[in-house]
Amino acid sequence: MSEFQPKIVVFACNWCSYAGIDLAGSSRLEYPPNLSVVRVMCSSRVSIEMILKALERGADGVLVTGCHPGDCHYITGNYNTLRRYHLLRKMLEDLGLNGRVRLEWISASEGERFAQVAKEFVEEIKKLGPLIIREEVV
């Protein structure tokens, strides 16, 4: 049996994180192909619904990225993300989804950091195994 390859959805803000991920690209920093990026203008646009939807539809993990606190292109947008993440983490515990969602601040200059986070997160999710939310009706 081939090794489990997790599917990971990444949300990235246009100004810091998306640029940082681009930088990982232009610097040719190898990381696993398990992650696919969704671009938003600001991480504060990412609602909890979007994260849960990804998990429901087959993602094994979700990585939310944004500008470092204090660096947000939209002044305070990423604090919404931070607050949302704290509550979401608590909710995910109750929903049996510990460790499936991670928040990382990636600045436009942190391509290397993104590649590192990507590798780490893929490994973590591999350890957790595939996420199959069975309805377990019967």
Next chain:
Amino acid sequence: MAKAKIALYWCASCGGCEEAIVDLAEKILDVVDKADIVFWPVALDFKKSDVENYPDKYIDVCFINGAIRFSEHEEMAKLLRRKSKMVIAFGSCSHLGGIPGLANLWNKETIFRYVYHEAPTVVNKEGIEPQEKVKEDGMELELPSFWNTVRALDQVIEVDYYIPGCAPTPKIIEDAINAIFTGQLPEKGSVLASQQALCAECPLNETKPEKITLTEIKRVHQIILDHEKCYLTQGVLCLGPVTRGGCDSLCIKGGMPCTGCFGPLDQTIDQGARAASFITSIIEYEDEELIEKVVNDIVDPIGWFYRYSLPKSILKRRNMEVKKK
């Protein structure tokens, strides 16, 4: 015009929805005037076999309350669907899974383990659990299957309309019945209530300051509420903004914050996730420790935000695999 035939049935419910119908008081006579009740096990002596004997689509309107917990619920729902022209999910449990839906944080195994073994009030030395099939005096008795997951009605059968609420308010029932009998129904699949959140009709909405920020979150027993001021702005989790209106703000007028029984609006797919997104957006702090403190004020976020809607949420239930580890 011939009198319409209506049926009423309950699945996993508390009986409050039945009460709500009784609460129509003398107005129920108008209903009886226009319709014959052909099935209502709570109040009238009908049997399942009576329904089975009706021809298909015999019932004009069938109101089903309660969530789908047992195999029996599904069986009856499917039977009534076949026999009815129109099925209406009545009340939060039928509409969204309701309070019984919170059992989706467990499954059959964990519920049984607690209820029949671990609960402090249980004495069960033999470790007996309910069996689906039991032989007693040479007769085989059968109980319905208890399922792992509670579902809303539309996750089992096709539903034409929804009357929301825990329980539906007299006015909303009346309006729905009028709409049904006059044929003035909206698009199939609609929820027969407001298309706006509760705030739109809440008498306290206009007391909100320009900006709402929360520095702490309190449960109602931890605060003496000012009933002239928006509860949310007092730090109490009122789900009015995230909940469909149409209830005439009965809870608010009764001095309690909204707990969300009318469910989400059409444009949102997950009431609890929306609630969490909006609440965290108005927490004042930027400092992680302070954020954590406020978040920890929310003692049971799933129970609070998904009080009525867990089975209809995006994830529908707890993922049990992690727990087993």
Next chain:
Amino acid sequence: MEEVRIGIYICHCGKNIAGVINPKRIVEHLSRLPNVVVAKEYLYMCSSPGQSLIEEDIKEYNLNRIIVAACSPRMHEPTFQSALIRAGLNPYLLEMVNIREHATWVHERDPAETEQKVIGLIRAAVHRAINLYPLEVERLPVVKSVLVVGGGIAGIRASLDLAKAGYKVYLVEKNQSIGGKMAQLDKTFPTLDCSQCILTPMMVDVSNNPNIILQTYSVVEEINGRPGEFEVKVRQKARYVDWDACTGCGTCVEKCPARVPSEFDEGLGTRKAIYFDFPQAIPRRPVIDPDHCLYLIKGVCRVCEKFCPTGAIKFEDEDQFLTLKVGAIVVATGYQLYDMRKMYEYGYGKYRNVITGMQLERLSSANGPTSGRITTIEIERGKIKPGKEPETVAIILCAGSRDENHIKYCCRIGCMAGLKHAYYIAHALPNSKIIICYTDIRAFGKGFEEFYQRIRSLPNVFMVRGRPMEIFENKDGSLILDVFDSNTNRRLTINADLVVLETALVPPQGFEEFRKILKISCDPGGFGLELHPKLKPVETTVDGIYLAGFIQGPKDIPDTVAHAGAAAAAASAFLAKGYIESIPYLAHVDEDICSGCGVCVSVCPYDAITIEVTDGRRLAKVNSVKCKGCGACAAACPSGAMQQHYFTDKQILSEVSALAEGVVA
């Protein structure tokens, strides 16, 4: 509704993409996706033939959505948007898929998996594209005037450039006079020009320029409006002097009996309670310091009033508020010295002979408290007095800078300033001994290395590579430095009569609040954040607001002046265009659903949303000019009434769902 007809174009980007995956094979796969009418691949999509391919297909196949799978949208989105415009299609019906930066460049080792990922990304784009709709941008007018905040060398240069270009400039300065930090300097490195001699003529130019309205002793309190039409509320602090009546004769200053430590002289000298910042102040109009004026605090004195020949003293003066309408804003608020009292080990503020580099500038300046004599400091009955000529002076570079416990970044000035200070002392006191404790000498600028070589070869200048661990004070006020010299691997004990700290430099006091008024971001050091570190060094995240000089990050004078000139040029270009285009990705409200709950109002970082009562209903209204399109309100909206164009719930959710599903046959 119009049928969705999608065209997909995969760029080879030479070998950058096609060297890893096989675009031809992907194209075959894509034609099976919903609504895809045509899928093609080409060597360089961004080239002229590549763009023409799209334009021709739009017409031939009647396409109404275009997906380009190529490089990052941050790179070529505008390129392909213009191709759509040329073909008569709304540019926001374009969806770019980043298969180069996000796939082929980073997963080279895994071509098969990369191909699957690329198909998944394009599939998600198809689902998103189906939900796209055309967007319009508006043209909004621009007011042809500009606010420059800060009257240091950056603000002066920017104001002069903008005034020359014909714009009306409001130069707002918090102090009584313009001139800023540069006015306090004796000389400038590496050329050792006299600072005052090169600065004061520019100050005079500012005061004589009819296009510049000088508004000193004033602060910006509020900024409303939008790029191109900002409304700026300025508080002019109570001056207690009628500047129109005043002739600047200075009699009042001369007669005032109250002496106060002088800010300009860094506390080493005194000024009066009615004062000019410094003798060459522009405007030459004094102000009364209400915290020290005997009449204002005790109700007796009024000497200035008695002697004023024009009756300009106005004790009843109050703060006044002005509203300015400007199209653009140049932020030139400079820097301040890091509070050296936070470095206990150096004893600044406790040991009288530990001074800052800026204090040495004042000692060395002809218009300073010692008229240019460099001395130790004595304190007599609580008053600071010049002491003797120091025999040994230690200069400590990186005092507070490049320090995990204090300021992490390099101040970019200290090395050269320290060398310059060594020169001051060596020049004024040829028999003295000067010890420079350095970390590294960073001599990167024009003429810097030469200057360094020149100073270090002076016979009485000694270089020690190490920062003192601690400084102790002797009874006579002289100092003992404990320092490890990593050049010689020895721990040294240095006796010095005077210690000069080349202090860390930080954003000015109040800038954190001010940048929030401006609604611009900052970097980890607290300086204003430029839009792009290389390509947009003066622009900010807010259109029409530009950074000039030190406030964007540490700079010496030549860099500050160049940066200020660039900021002025950028502001000029912005104003000259005459209009701005609105952002298309704005928030908008579905009024049928909005419940007026007000959550969005609380979330918006730009105050762009208000609740207004319409026909008895409370409804959220988005000010499309103030909205910057972050989407925070859309994620927070409890009812789904608030959406962000181009990033609606439906658009994002369809993309997310498709990505999570992965490649399905």
